[in-house]
Amino acid sequence: MTIELSRRGFCIGTALIGLQSLSSGAFARSEDGTVKLGLVAPMSGPNARYGAFSLRGAEMAVKEINAAGGAAGRKINILPGDSQGTPVEGVSATKRLIDQDQVDFVIGDVSSSVTLAMQPVVEDAGVLLLNAASSNPMITYKAGVGGFKWTFRNYPTDENRALIVLQYAAEKKGFTKYAVLSVDTDYGRAAIQFTKKYLPRFKCEILTEDYYKEGEVDFRSVLSKIRDSGAQAIIMYGNADTTPIVGRQMIEVGIAGKIPLIGNAEFNTASTIKAAPKALEGAIEAAAWLPSYDSPQSKAFVDKFIAEYGEAPNNHAYVHWETVHLLTKAIEEANSIDREKVRTALSRIHYASAVGEVTFDDHNQARLPMILLEIEKGKPVIKGAYSAEIDYPK
Amino acid sequence: MFYTIIEQIVNGIVSGSVYAIVAVGMTMIFGVLRAINFAHGEYYMLGTFGAWFAIDYFDLPYPVAVVIGVVATAIIAVVVGNLVMQRIVGAPAEAGVLATLGVSLILQNTAIFVFGGGYKFFSGGYIEPVSLFGFTLAEQRILIIIVGLIVFVGLELAVTYSRIGKAMRAVSQNIECCAVVGIDVRHVALWTFILGAALAGLSGVLTAPVNVSVYGGMGELITFKTLPIIIMGGLGNVRGTFVAAMILGIAESLVATYVGLQFRDTVGFATLMLVLMWRPYGLFSAQARF
Numbered sequence: 001m002t003i004e005l006s007r008r009g010f011c012i013g014t015a016l017i018g019l020q021s022l023s024s025g026a027f028a029r030s031e032d033g034t035v036k037l038g039l040v041a042p043m044s045g046p047n048a049r050y051g052a053f054s055l056r057g058a059e060m061a062v063k064e065i066n067a068a069g070g071a072a073g074r075k076i077n078i079l080p081g082d083s084q085g086t087p088v089e090g091v092s093a094t095k096r097l098i099d100q101d102q103v104d105f106v107i108g109d110v111s112s113s114v115t116l117a118m119q120p121v122v123e124d125a126g127v128l129l130l131n132a133a134s135s136n137p138m139i140t141y142k143a144g145v146g147g148f149k150w151t152f153r154n155y156p157t158d159e160n161r162a163l164i165v166l167q168y169a170a171e172k173k174g175f176t177k178y179a180v181l182s183v184d185t186d187y188g189r190a191a192i193q194f195t196k197k198y199l200p201r202f203k204c205e206i207l208t209e210d211y212y213k214e215g216e217v218d219f220r221s222v223l224s225k226i227r228d229s230g231a232q233a234i235i236m237y238g239n240a241d242t243t244p245i246v247g248r249q250m251i252e253v254g255i256a257g258k259i260p261l262i263g264n265a266e267f268n269t270a271s272t273i274k275a276a277p278k279a280l281e282g283a284i285e286a287a288a289w290l291p292s293y294d295s296p297q298s299k300a301f302v303d304k305f306i307a308e309y310g311e312a313p314n315n316h317a318y319v320h321w322e323t324v325h326l327l328t329k330a331i332e333e334a335n336s337i338d339r340e341k342v343r344t345a346l347s348r349i350h351y352a353s354a355v356g357e358v359t360f361d362d363h364n365q366a367r368l369p370m371i372l373l374e375i376e377k378g379k380p381v382i383k384g385a386y387s388a389e390i391d392y393p394k
Numbered sequence: 395m396f397y398t399i400i401e402q403i404v405n406g407i408v409s410g411s412v413y414a415i416v417a418v419g420m421t422m423i424f425g426v427l428r429a430i431n432f433a434h435g436e437y438y439m440l441g442t443f444g445a446w447f448a449i450d451y452f453d454l455p456y457p458v459a460v461v462i463g464v465v466a467t468a469i470i471a472v473v474v475g476n477l478v479m480q481r482i483v484g485a486p487a488e489a490g491v492l493a494t495l496g497v498s499l500i501l502q503n504t505a506i507f508v509f510g511g512g513y514k515f516f517s518g519g520y521i522e523p524v525s526l527f528g529f530t531l532a533e534q535r536i537l538i539i540i541v542g543l544i545v546f547v548g549l550e551l552a553v554t555y556s557r558i559g560k561a562m563r564a565v566s567q568n569i570e571c572c573a574v575v576g577i578d579v580r581h582v583a584l585w586t587f588i589l590g591a592a593l594a595g596l597s598g599v600l601t602a603p604v605n606v607s608v609y610g611g612m613g614e615l616i617t618f619k620t621l622p623i624i625i626m627g628g629l630g631n632v633r634g635t636f637v638a639a640m641i642l643g644i645a646e647s648l649v650a651t652y653v654g655l656q657f658r659d660t661v662g663f664a665t666l667m668l669v670l671m672w673r674p675y676g677l678f679s680a681q682a683r684f
Binding site: 184210212213216217219220221225244245249253275 | 398401402405408511512513515517521523530532604605606607609611612646647648650651654655656659
């Protein structure tokens with residue numbers, strides 16, 4: 001079958017397309033009185049689990065806000081976009097949300113590599129991007145006075161995380177020799193880059209350095225190398241799904257219980273601890289939030305999430321829930337959904353979150369504490385909340 | 395130093411055994427069907443899922459789960475074999491590529507659709523470490539090496555002495571002549587395919603306890619590890635496949651230790667290129683199939 005393109009057909013077609021874009025341009029943007037909120041997250045692919053948690057957290061917040069009368073009197077409407085955890089898909093999802101769905105604000109992504117790719121896109125469109133879950137320090141190095149005016153981040157950075165973990169390991173545990181085993185992504189690489197920045201401060205050194213591809217299942221060679229290197233702890237910044245595999249193979253090569261894991265890779269998840277209890281004993285982790293965090297707001301969130309979805313929330317559910325509430329407060333303070341006004345309101349905000357007050361610095365980075373925990377007798381024990389100022393490059 | 399090298403070689407032999415069991419099925423399927431089975435890793439995944447399902451939903455012991463995993467894979471292979479693979483016999487090469495790629499996508503997405511896209515945790519198996527001559531090795535890994543040896547000796551005997559084994563060798567050498575003397579080529583192709591898929595399923599079940607994570611896309615990696623092995627081994631050559639799998643396993647292990655873990659996945663194709671420069675038909679002649 002071929003399609004004949006007559007001159008008349010072409011004219012009618014062009015006219016229709018023009019009419020459609022005219023209508024979406026003129027009427028679609030919030031004329032119905034709702035706030036259109038785009039949410040970019042991995043809804044499919046290997047990180048789909050994180051995307052599902054993010055969406056549920058955000059949806060729960062929207063439900064609460066709408067039930068209480070909305071943001072500055074407007075109901076919020078979430079429009080999800082699937083990034084599949086890859087920068088290419090993340091950028092096209094963001095473009096779709098901005099151009100076709102005409103969203104007012106965007107929240108996203110979980111993966112640092114995706115967020116870094118989204119930043120120039122929202123900058124060109126002049127749409128506010130509020131990141132809730134990526135931790136690569138470059139995201140806010142480049143934001144605010146760094147250049148990208150439209151990117152904000154309501155999540156602690158790996159620079160702080162690296163510092164806090166290293167400080168605790170060096171001062172409280174007396175570790176000075178480390179081995180690195182991190183995921184080969186912007187997140188894993190940057191966390192180590194910033195760990196190295198703070199090594200001299202605590203007179204520590206890294207003896208071996210390895211990065212694994214997502215989906216890697218054989219760590220034995222590297223773990224036996226680490227065992228022979230004389231390292232006192234393994235610095236691991238990775239994804240939750242790899243931690244049980246590493247833990248089990250640590251048992252095999254005989255370093256479980258002798259060389260603890262430190263860093264961040266959901267060491268505190270019950271199923272991970274169950275998979276390799278001996279290997280995870282003594283693991284030290286700095287997290288933005290965890291379900292057992294003791295504050296009335298946080299506990300109420302966990303209970304409500306479990307009642308709503310039948311499973312405990314993870315970190316991503318919490319940060320997205322909190323970020324939607326934060327954005328709502330900014331909209332209310334601006335008393336408008338004008339992007340410029342909301343951006344100004346956001347930069348001056350004092351928002352009481354479940355882990356402490358949120359304010360933004362001149363790089364649009366939220367000042368947030370990190371919660372430090374250690375696995376003791378198979379249970380995560382919170383060792384305190386630490387915060388540190390970020391040492392931006394001049 | 396010396397100790398470390400020996401230990402890494404032992405590690406390499408363990409992963410080589412896994413690759414060997416998967417690859418031998420793929421190479422036999424190539425021998426008989428003349429098609430590279432791009433869905434081979436998916437049978438590995440199906441075996442793992444079958445065992446995971448048996449343990450997680452019915453609380454069955456690991457040995458029973460192994461049987462269930464392999465049988466489930468074989469049943470799916472019977473269906474796919476009848477619907478797709480039998481029709482590839484004698485068809486142009488691109489038909490085989492497209493058909494198996496299609497099967498791969500369907501099996502992968504069916505698994506994701508039925509069980510969800512997230513990672514599952516495989517809780518069965520024997521993961522306690524055992525000390526042998528100063529090395530520690532999980533019981534499961536020793537089991538993998540033993541099963542690998544049994545599989546290869548068994549296959550060697552089967553293709554030399556059994557009726558269907560002789561027919562497989564004959565078909566792999568000359569389809570037309572087999573048809574002339576009255577061998578049912580489609581029947582042989584079907585059985586070779588089922589055997590190959592079941593072996594992939596078996597290796598999935600065997601490695602699940604040490605690899606721990608189970609998810610729909612896990613077969614892809616295996617297909618792309620197996621591809622260089624069967625080419626290196628001389629397509630369709632069973633003994634060659636065994637040697638090539640061991641070479642790859644040991645090379646990967648040494649590279650991961652002395653160069654860096656991030657370079658591990660490049661080893662397969664780099665070794666393949668080196669071997670092909672030296673011996674364009676693979677390490678072993680493609681004429682001596684089985």
